[in-house]
Amino acid sequence: MSKGEGKLIAQNKKAHHDYFIEETYEAGIVLQGTEIKSIRAGRANLKDAFARVEKGEVFLHNMHISPYEQGNRYNHEPLRTRKLLLHRREINKLIGATKEQGYSLVPLKLYIKNGFAKVLIGLGKGKKKYDKREDLKRKEAKREIERAFQQKQKGIY
Incomplete structure (x- = not known):
């Protein structure tokens, strides 16, 4: 399977309108128990989401995952910051690229691949x-x- 294949859950349609996407990276996400259930139900939104490199790790901000209906007290906070899982060399490349003027990390797609939730993030320059x-x-x-x-x-x- 190549990048971006799997069951598509959410897509950021405005990303290609607002940014010139130069490179894409596939990243795993650190999720809580009820978050993956909501994602599998298709209740996620990437509209205002963005990624940022902080202290040598990549985090996804503002991605909305609706609370799971049967989640009761174990439910998650919908807009919490989530850690993205990337290889060290990819993170180092992103650190160098985002330090340049005008480059940002934009989530393009959220999908399920081999049972795991993945995010396709793009290195984009603002239009x-x-x-x-x-x-x-x-x-x-x-x-x-x-x-x-x-x-x-x-x-x-």
Whole structure:
């Protein structure tokens, strides 16, 4: 299996809109008992999440995992900070990259692979407003070409 394969639980759709993703890393997550049950039920959200390197370890902040319905007193805090599991050389590479101006760690996908929850994090450089506009123009032009091509295939032209 390559990176990003498995049962997709959550995806950060705004990440590619707001960042130029240059590299991706697959990381495991340290979870509590009821968190994995909620993730398997598909009750996780990466919308405002971000990762940060602190004291030689990578942590995921603001990822929302809803409390498990049958969790009673053992339930977890939905927005707690979670540790990501990466190899030392990957962490060292990320430390060097995030020290550069404008680079951040953005979670792209949350998925289950071989029974374990994994996060695909991307090393991204923030886009400026004009970059976002350019992407929207490019996407719209591609959509127009596809529409014209399909109409020509159907014989409408």
